[in-house]
Amino acid sequence: MSKDHDDEPIFIRSNWGTSRYVYNPRNPVGAGLIIGSLLFAAIFMYSLHASSSWSxxxxxxxxxxxxxxxxxxxxxxxxxxxxxxxxxxxxxxxxxxxxxxxxxxxxxxxxxxxxxxxxxxxxxxxxxxxxxxxxxxxxxxxxxxxxxxxxxxxxxxxxxxxxx
Structure with missing residues (x-):
């Protein structure tokens, strides 16, 4: 029985020795959340810099x-x-x-x-x-x-x- 990517959970336990849950990059929704979080952080940092510098x-x-x-x-x-x-x-x-x-x-x-x-x-x-x-x-x-x-x-x- 083969396991499809859609069967993967969106969140999985972290492999870094903690009991936290993290996004699962093997699930399409989890990968989308990872990419979305990175884009949100980049846009936020850019807008923060733009609002704190003079023109x-x-x-x-x-x-x-x-x-x-x-x-x-x-x-x-x-x-x-x-x-x-x-x-x-x-x-x-x-x-x-x-x-x-x-x-x-x-x-x-x-x-x-x-x-x-x-x-x-x-x-x-x-x-x-x-x-x-x-x-x-x-x-x-x-x-x-x-x-x-x-x-x-x-x-x-x-x-x-x-x-x-």
Whole structure:
């Protein structure tokens, strides 16, 4: 009496010394479940990676929304409230664009040795992991000196694509 593949059970006991049940690759349904599980895992990992990395359009949108929000109302600076770097980073994260898992970098691009630099603006470069595009933000007025009291500033920000 020959045994057909359809007579094989879908689940069999594991041969690895445990009492767990595993898919049976000799049954067509078991083989389909194995292939389906692998495809599901691959698609899930791809979508997880895609949702956690920045695209150029997402970074551009985040920068534009953050600039609009920072210019919309006066910002408060003080000894405990941070500086322009943190303020820009917070506005980028609150923009709702791009992944929520970070990957943003805001760096002060002012060169203290550049004699031709405009003293009326502070320069900041915004970059993101996985994206080659850099945005230069020219923020005026310059950041006030740190002090114990808070200061309210109305910002004017110019955005240029490329490094500062």
């Amino acid at each position: 150029e359009g997402e970074l551009r949108d985040a920068v534009n929304v953050a600039v609009r929000d920072l210019e919309a109302s006066p910002q408060t600076l003080g000894a405990w409230t941070g500086d322009y770097d943190g303020m820009i980073r917070d506005a980028l994260e609150k923009s709702g664009k791009g992944p929520s898992a970070g990957g943003l970098h805001v760096e002060n691009a002012d060169d203290p040795y550049d004699k031709d630099a405009d003293p009326a603006v502070d320069l900041f470069e915004v970059t993101a992991e996985d994206v080659d595009t850099t945005f230069c933000l020219s923020v005026s007025p310059p950041e006030p000196e740190p002090r114990m009291t808070s200061v309210e500033v109305s910002l004017s920000i110019a955005v240029e694509e490329g490094g500062c």
